[in-house]
Amino acid sequence: MAELGRFKSEFFKALAHPLRIAVLDGLRQGELGVNELCNFLKVEQSTLSQQLSVLRTRNIVVGRKEGSNVYYSVRDPAVFKLLDVAKEIFNNHLIDVRDLLSQIESPMAGGR
Amino acid sequence: MAELGRFKSEFFKALAHPLRIAVLDGLRQGELGVNELCNFLKVEQSTLSQQLSVLRTRNIVVGRKEGSNVYYSVRDPAVFKLLDVAKEIFNNHLIDVRDLLSQIESPMAGGR
DNA sequence: GTGACATATGTAGATGTTTATATATTTGAC
DNA sequence: GTCAAATATATAAACATCTACATATGTCAC
Numbered sequence: 001m002a003e004l005g006r007f008k009s010e011f012f013k014a015l016a017h018p019l020r021i022a023v024l025d026g027l028r029q030g031e032l033g034v035n036e037l038c039n040f041l042k043v044e045q046s047t048l049s050q051q052l053s054v055l056r057t058r059n060i061v062v063g064r065k066e067g068s069n070v071y072y073s074v075r076d077p078a079v080f081k082l083l084d085v086a087k088e089i090f091n092n093h094l095i096d097v098r099d100l101l102s103q104i105e106s107p108m109a110g111g112r
Numbered sequence: 113m114a115e116l117g118r119f120k121s122e123f124f125k126a127l128a129h130p131l132r133i134a135v136l137d138g139l140r141q142g143e144l145g146v147n148e149l150c151n152f153l154k155v156e157q158s159t160l161s162q163q164l165s166v167l168r169t170r171n172i173v174v175g176r177k178e179g180s181n182v183y184y185s186v187r188d189p190a191v192f193k194l195l196d197v198a199k200e201i202f203n204n205h206l207i208d209v210r211d212l213l214s215q216i217e218s219p220m221a222g223g224r
Numbered sequence: 225g226t227g228a229c230a231t232a233t234g235t236a237g238a239t240g241t242t243t244a245t246a247t248a249t250t251t252g253a254c
Numbered sequence: 255g256t257c258a259a260a261t262a263t264a265t266a267a268a269c270a271t272c273t274a275c276a277t278a279t280g281t282c283a284c
Binding site: 002005008009010013016018020021022025076078079081085086087088089092 | 197200
């Protein structure tokens with residue numbers, strides 16, 4: 001099933017950018033306007049729009065136009081699961097580092 | 113916590129390659145030697161080694177040297193969760209496409 | 225030591241991504 | 255229609271990644 005592998009890699013590529021992740025994290029609460037996102041994330045409008053375009057192209061995010069404003073939301077909430085698991089992995093790594101440090105201080109004292 | 117965002121994006125970048133995903137999928141069953149991976153994935157040895165190096169550098173995978181062989185394994189099983197969620201999202205998209213198709217065939221018949 | 229094997233690294237051209245800046249498009253107010 | 259605001263797109267330079275191929279390193283058997 002190479003199709004799935006390519007899909008996954010495309011998908012992860014879409015997430016592989018700090019600003020895009022920040023956008024998705026911002027959209028956890030639901031829909032947000034471009035302006036709100038722009039102020040919240042403190043980035044140039046065109047910078048944000050470029051990254052929104054990436055997320056839109058990959059079908060991760062969808063924009064709803066209302067007047068001259070556009071409100072974005074995440075298409076599939078499973079995306080948040082992905083971010084949560086990434087955070088979990090990050091935390092696991094922190095624990096590794098902590099364990100390593102405590103082993104240096106008092107060897108053989110607190111194994112996992 | 114911008115640190116976390118950068119970590120996540122680095123992490124997703126590490127996953128954003130079909131071969132690297134194939135490697136990780138291969139390692140679901142546990143440890144595998146480079147040679148086994150090489151035959152299984154049908155890629156050049158150096159190509160595989162390059163991508164293993166990426167996964168190693170980002171601490172996603174770890175190599176255990178035994179004689180002249182090296183056996184790789186995934187450092188944190190949560191990585192597999194990540195791949196599973198990606199698959200889930202892929203499947204959700206397939207359903208979207210199916211719905212779209214059925215709506216074209218018989219409009220207003222099977223809304224979500 | 226030599227030779228063969230397993231794995232890793234270096235290099236370079238092609239390709240893709242990021243970033244800032246400029247410009248275009250769309251919409252609403254007038 | 256003009257003007258301003260909101261959003262999107264184009265462009266180009268800097269930078270990173272990918273790929274194939276060549277070469278290096280490490281280990282074992284002899």
